[in-house]
Structures are given as structure tokens and as C-alpha cells.
Amino acid sequence: MSSESYHEAVELLSEETKNMHRAIVSLKEELEAVDWYQQRAEACSDADLRAVLIHNKNEEIEHAMMVLEWIRRHNPTFDAxxxxxxxxxxxxxxxxxxxxxxxxxxxxxxxxxxxxxxxxTV
Ligand SMILES: [Fe+2]
Structure with missing residues (x-):
């Protein structure tokens, strides 16, 4: 399955750019999941389910940081x-x-x- 979120013709993009795109899309998805779990946990009326949702949210934070670390290692401006x-x-x-x-x-x-x-500036 290919990403549908490219903004330029994919044949014009380098493998480096396509991999960075994959990482950025993954980071966005992980952060979106953190936001969703946070909201679900806060609204949840069952304490056991809330604990599971918070656990899952924290795992998504770990996933996001792993992807961010990959990005840092591959882009000197992110690194700086x-x-x-x-x-x-x-x-x-x-x-x-x-x-x-x-x-x-x-x-x-x-x-x-x-x-x-x-x-x-005008
Ligand atoms: Fe995740």
C-alpha cells in the first residue's frame, strides 16, 4: 500500500525523501493516537478501561519518540x-x-x- 499523502510526483522523490516522509507520517499518526487515547481515557467512566487506555497512550508516546529519534539521526536540522x-x-x-x-x-x-x-512583508 502506498502513501497517498505525497505532495509531489513520487517518481521525482529520492529514496531518502520517501523514507523521511514515511517517518513524518508515522510520527503524526503516533501523536494523533496519543491525543485520542488521552481524550478517551479522560472521558472514560470505567477505571479499569481508563488504565488500559492510559497504558496504550504511553506506548504511543514511546513509538512517537522512537520515530523522532530516527528523524533526528537522519536530518541535521532536526538534530540541531x-x-x-x-x-x-x-x-x-x-x-x-x-x-x-x-x-x-x-x-x-x-x-x-x-x-x-x-x-x-508589505
Ligand atoms: Fe503506535
């Missing part, structure tokens, strides 16, 4: 950002500011190359 933000402490925006030399905590002077930098 995970190294910066995961296991940091304090204000996350301050972590970014300290990484980029400050000034981006408000978002207006960010020097990162994130999606925000692609916005057209």
Missing part, C-alpha cells in the same frame, strides 16, 4: 533543534533568543530561517 530545545529549561522563547543572539522572544526580530522568514 532537538539539541537546543529538548531537555532545555526555563522559557522556551528565551532558549531561542540565547541561540540566535537575542531579540526574538517577541517574534518580531527573529533571525531564524523558519517558516516565519518566508512571509512576505
Amino acid at each position: 533543534n532537538i539539541g537546543t530545545y529538548v531537555n532545555s529549561s526555563g522559557s522556551i522563547l528565551e532558549v531561542e533568543a540565547s541561540k540566535t543572539g537575542g531579540g526574538s522572544a517577541g517574534g518580531a526580530t527573529s533571525t531564524s530561517l523558519g517558516i516565519g522568514s518566508l512571509k512576505v
Whole structure:
């Protein structure tokens, strides 16, 4: 079964890109499952079933982190950002500011190359 979520013709994509796509889709699915289990467990009126649902949710978190680790090992930008933000402490925006030399905590002077930098200013 092939993925139907490609945004470009599959014959134009490298094996590396297709594998990264598989990993990203898997990560999305695992995180979606975490969200669903969380909601089901919270709404569940049976304590035994709630415990099973929480157990299952926690396994999905493990699955998500395993896939994220694969992504980290195969993409240096993920690796760098995970190294910066995961296991940091304090204000996350301050972590970014300290990484980029400050000034981006408000978002207006960010020097990162994130999606925000692609916005057209008028
Ligand atoms: Fe899973």
C-alpha cells in the first residue's frame, strides 16, 4: 500500500525523501493516537478501561519518540533543534533568543530561517 499523502510526483522523490516522509507520517499518526487515547481515557467512566487506555497512550508516546529519534539521526536540522530545545529549561522563547543572539522572544526580530522568514512583508 502506498502513501497517498505525497505532495509531489513520487517518481521525482529520492529514496531518502520517501523514507523521511514515511517517518513524518508515522510520527503524526503516533501523536494523533496519543491525543485520542488521552481524550478517551479522560472521558472514560470505567477505571479499569481508563488504565488500559492510559497504558496504550504511553506506548504511543514511546513509538512517537522512537520515530523522532530516527528523524533526528537522519536530518541535521532536526538534530540541531532537538539539541537546543529538548531537555532545555526555563522559557522556551528565551532558549531561542540565547541561540540566535537575542531579540526574538517577541517574534518580531527573529533571525531564524523558519517558516516565519518566508512571509512576505508589505
Ligand atoms: Fe503506535
